[in-house]
Amino acid sequence: MPGIADEDRERVRLLNIIAQSRDGFGRLSLDELVRLQAMIERKDYSNDKKSAKSKAALLKKINVRIYELTEGKGIWDR
Numbered sequence: 001m002p003g004i005a006d007e008d009r010e011r012v013r014l015l016n017i018i019a020q021s022r023d024g025f026g027r028l029s030l031d032e033l034v035r036l037q038a039m040i041e042r043k044d045y046s047n048d049k050k051s052a053k054s055k056a057a058l059l060k061k062i063n064v065r066i067y068e069l070t071e072g073k074g075i076w077d078r
Helices: 008-020 030-042 049-071
Strands: none
Touching: 008 030, 030 049
């Protein structure tokens, strides 16, 4: 019986950081966000409509945070 893959462990660890506090996204580095984004995109939730919707919402939040880190604080902070 195969064990849990290292990628799955890392994905869960990063998701736990996000879930533990309101500023969870702020606690992740740009590299961690990019890795998490890639891991979530690879994960297939097509068999569960609710999970697929949650995946899309999470990817949007990750994209916003990546944009903030790479382009500045954001257009709303002016």
